[in-house]
Amino acid sequence: MRFKKLLILSPAFPDEMNNSIDGIFVKEQVGCIKDYFEEVHVIAPNTIWRKYLQKRYFENYSWDNVHVYYPTVANLPQPYIPQQLKKLWIKKLTWDIQNLIKSELIAFDLIHAHYTWYPGALAIELKKSYAVPVVITEHTHITLRKALEKRDPNFLDTWQKSDAIICVNQNDLSKFYYYNNKSFYIPNGFDEKKVKEFDKTKCREKLGLDREIKILFSLGTLSEVKGHSFLIEAMKEITRKRKDVLCLIAGSGPLKEKLQRKIDDSQLDDQVKLKGFVTNEQVCLLMNACDIFVLPSLSESFGIVQVEALACGKPVVATRNGGSEEIIISEEYGYLVETRNAMQLAEKIIQALDKNWNEKVIREYASNFTWEKISKEIVSIYDDLKEGIHE
Secondary structure, three states: OOOOEEEEEOOOOOOOOOOOOOOHHHHHHHHHHHHHOOEEEEEOOEEHHHHHHOOOOOOOEEEOOEEEEOOEEOOOOOOOOOHHHHHHHHHHHHHHHHHHHHHOOOOOOEEEEEOHHHHHHHHHHHHHHHOOOEEEEEOOOHHHHHHHHHOOHHHHHHHHHOOEEEEOOHHHHHHHHOOOOOEEEOOOOEOOOOOOOOOHHHHHHHHOOOOOOEEEEEEOOOOHHHOHHHHHHHHHHHHHHOOOEEEEEEOOOOOHHHHHHHHHHOOOOOOEEEEEOOOHHHHHHHHHHOOEEEEOOOOOOOOHHHHHHHHOOOOEEEEOOOOHHHOOOOOOOEEEEOOOOHHHHHHHHHHHHHOOOOHHHHHHHHHHHEHHHHHHHHHHHHHHHHHHHHO
């Protein structure tokens, strides 16, 4: 016998048309998990700051048996806010969510929260009132490390009181197991419907790209942690040795102008292009059009984009960022380099461009990370909790 009605708590969740893609991996996971439930309710609070100052409005919507809600809540306390005020904020947030549950007649017998703070902490508060099991998936890497270093009670208490913890990074499993022996490693996945293999030449034609050149593709928020500055540095070295390489970097973020200046100052305007925000369709075209996918991140808990690239048969050159080591486990799939090392990155990219890769082997490996397979592992944890209740 299984749980019938699932409540998902997430700090972000894409809108109906995926115009906002924050939390897209949660939505993709829900897209598979929903088939195991009669109803799935998703609550993704929208802060006053995001709604009124950033003008990011979200409307509730439903598809199939999934119902998505975006209640407006007070802003999340910043890291320097005293712990006692954070606790008061969680109490207020719990009260707001309980009112939403009551007004919308939301019924659930299981809660799955994505991230410990704050959805996990919120889930534990709701557990007190509704007496349902709580599963938490922790997706962070840097935030997790800082929480452990500071022994942040908002994290430690939440882990100890949860019924199961899922971490997407295998190296983190022992850290959680210390606080809760119901801890499991389950990686993130990719959406087979979104990421498909297409002919490279046809994709390049659609994108207006030269079919003869070598193309590097990188996708991620333009922020310090994603390491794009080191990729641009690497391109300086690559272009000294090869003139047939184009690097495309997709994504938006606060470093856009700084990175563009670096490209201009390095006289790489023709070799490195910032593509800005790209749609799912464009991502698929770019993945298939490229020769090598590059992930130069300084830190990753998992790195879904590299699995999406592998699913298109593309080898990956990534840094040892905490997550990529668990994905690029063989040189059949790509190469790993140290973080912040532009020269080593350039060397491995050139080596990757010269290698004859077996795309079939790469795609077969990536098939282990489909959301369909990953969701079965998650549901097995749900089922174990249900059996435990009836023992």
